[in-house]
Amino acid sequence: MNHNAYICRMENDCIKCSVKPKVAGVLCECCLDPSKTNHATVQFVKGDMIIKQGNYSTNVAFLRKGMVKIHLAGPSYEQIVRIVKAPAYLGLPTTFGNKINQYSITAISEAQVCYIDIDFFRNLLKANEQFSYGIILELCQNELESFRRCANRTQKQARGNLADMILDFATNIFESDTFILPISQSEMGNLVDTSRESISRMLSEFAKDGVIRMTGKQLEILNKNSLQLISQNG
Amino acid sequence: MNHNAYICRMENDCIKCSVKPKVAGVLCECCLDPSKTNHATVQFVKGDMIIKQGNYSTNVAFLRKGMVKIHLAGPSYEQIVRIVKAPAYLGLPTTFGNKINQYSITAISEAQVCYIDIDFFRNLLKANEQFSYGIILELCQNELESFRRCANRTQKQARGNLADMILDFATNIFESDTFILPISQSEMGNLVDTSRESISRMLSEFAKDGVIRMTGKQLEILNKNSLQLISQNG
DNA sequence: AATATTTTGTGATATGAATCACAATGCATA
DNA sequence: TATGCATTGTGATTCATATCACAAAATATT
The missing domain is CATH 2.60.120.10 (Jelly Rolls)
Known part of the structure; x- marks a missing residue:
């Protein structure tokens, strides 16, 4: 959602930092618009x-x-x-x-x-x-997303869910096929509903199969198609 | 949510049935308040x-x-x-x-x-x-509910989830400890993420253990405490 | 009532993934 | 640089639950 669109059209000071907002919002730009200063x-x-x-x-x-x-x-x-x-x-x-x-x-x-x-x-x-x-x-949007996620998690098996997580990181979070995993393997387990050990095994497996390359915490997607296939089947 | 609280304070006709709403709503009572006539x-x-x-x-x-x-x-x-x-x-x-x-x-x-x-x-x-x-x-509310449900489904095992479903039916849907199951066993499976066979087995088991009584599609909770315990452990 | 179709019960078997156990590595902090 | 703690890799074993297979009820349909 584009937060810049939601600057309120009222003539008050910003409640957070008491600064008269330039765009005439109740929150000044710094509090609503993340691209501005880091005031408050x-x-x-x-x-x-x-x-x-x-x-x-x-x-x-x-x-x-x-x-x-x-x-x-x-x-x-x-x-x-x-x-x-x-x-x-x-x-x-x-x-x-x-x-x-x-x-x-x-x-x-x-x-x-x-x-x-x-x-x-x-x-x-x-x-x-x-x-x-x-x-x-x-x-x-969140509700729909929740429904889908929940259906997937419970219906797919671990490999598929892990593949989904990797694809989600690449497309929605980092917007790049190479990124540094932001959470530990046990956290991945808690996100994707498997054990830490399974995550470890599956990541090695994906790497062995040439689907991803792992250099420490850095992950590079080598074959997006394979990941999508793994995500689909089960 | 109490829909009666949301009758809009405008002076238009009901968009659905074009009737002048008695309570001055944009939707007349029949369209917002389920206790009124079944017009439209x-x-x-x-x-x-x-x-x-x-x-x-x-x-x-x-x-x-x-x-x-x-x-x-x-x-x-x-x-x-x-x-x-x-x-x-x-x-x-x-x-x-x-x-x-x-x-x-x-x-x-x-x-x-x-x-x-x-x-x-x-x-x-x-x-x-x-x-x-x-x-x-x-x-x-829905979002929170979704989160909780999702965490439970994936973390609990089948018995716990089925117990939850029964308790949910009793407390939230039917508001009675005796009710007629509104869905088939395979649907229960699809709700609670197990196979139809497991549902069948577990229901028999619950009945055998005196936790519930089943008479056809009618289910009676005999021991709510047990159900809650089953729900908790795993 | 008679036949078809869906729903349910229950055993036997297969399997994905958890758990346990321990080594190895990496990372932080003294 | 050394010591300690958290993270990761990998094998062996266990376990819950899916799947298969078929019989028995129950419901719907003609």
């Missing part, structure tokens, strides 16, 4: 928890830079539900309902986050129909 | 498909009465994602984005549906912030 933002390093499941929170977080993982306590391990990269709003559903975080969000790279008070955010929604429509669209 | 609604019988994956559609459907299953084509079988009972809006994410249905919805009981044109629905959102806020809340 918080820095996180890899491993820092940005939002913690179970905690009370009255802020929506806007991820300006970096990558995070959304994860929640499952019955037997910490399920990673999604990898998200900037720009994105974080913790929306959590903060909206009962204000108890229903999942955790942890930085998996350096990250910059700016916090928006939930009541303010709510007013923003009220005041700007375009903004709230955009949010609805995004939530709808 | 379509009847479905068990097995009828209300929304078909892949079809073009410009309507949101409002389920006034009955139960439906939301399902979509997975890599190897038709994944059932959720059982929904009235009142509820159906096909929101589908119709919002590209207008191609991303999943199917099929009646699993007699059902009454009233269709709302998407453009109208959009205007409703624009005009009534309370309504759109309610929709956002609901979508957020």
Whole structure:
């Protein structure tokens, strides 16, 4: 979603940094537009928890830079539900309902986050129909994505899911066929619902078969077609 | 979500049935409030498909009465994602984005549906912030629910998932410990991600252990605690 | 009522992937 | 540079559950 489109047309100061916004928004550009200055933002390093499941929170977080993982306590391990990269709003559903975080969000790279008070955010929604429509669209997208992902995870077997993860990283997160794996193998296991050992075995296998090349944590896709085939069959 | 709360405060006729709404809504009560007359609604019988994956559609459907299953084509079988009972809006994410249905919805009981044109629905959102806020809340709820469900499905083993399904039916759908199973065993398999055979075996087992009693398609929960325990462990 | 069709029950077997166990490597920090 | 902790590689074994195969019910259809 293009956040630049959602600058609110009101004549107030920015709630976050109290700066008169140049484009006449309730949030100034720095807080809504990730391409601007890093005024009023918080820095996180890899491993820092940005939002913690179970905690009370009255802020929506806007991820300006970096990558995070959304994860929640499952019955037997910490399920990673999604990898998200900037720009994105974080913790929306959590903060909206009962204000108890229903999942955790942890930085998996350096990250910059700016916090928006939930009541303010709510007013923003009220005041700007375009903004709230955009949010609805995004939530709808998420729901569909969730459905698909869930159906795939449970129906495909491990190889297919791992292939999907790699393709997803390449196309949606890094937009390149060569990238550095942003999570450990056990995390991959928790994302793709297999054991750490299986991930290790399968990655070696893919490399042996010439589908990928691995140099330390760097992964290069050598044969995208093969990956897609592996993803499809089962 | 309590749909009665979302009657829009505008002075137009109902777009669906062109009746001047008594409560001054853009949709008259019959189209927003499921407890009113069945004016302008379509009847479905068990097995009828209300929304078909892949079809073009410009309507949101409002389920006034009955139960439906939301399902979509997975890599190897038709994944059932959720059982929904009235009142509820159906096909929101589908119709919002590209207008191609991303999943199917099929009646699993007699059902009454009233269709709302998407453009109208959009205007409703624009005009009534309370309504759109309610929709956002609901979508957020769905997302959380999705996360939890997905984590459970993949982490728990079959017995636990089946126990969950039974508890979900009892508490959320039928609101009674005795109910008639609304779907076949193979459908249960597709909902809970196991084979039809496993469902059959596990149901017999639960019955043998005195956790449930089955009389044809009727299921009675005899020991809710046991079910919860089965759900928890694995 | 009689036949067809879908749904269910249950055994036997096959299999994907978890788990256990331990070595090896890499990475951080003193 | 050395020591410690986290990550990874790989074999052997176990286990839950899918799959196959067929019989028995139950439901629908003529």
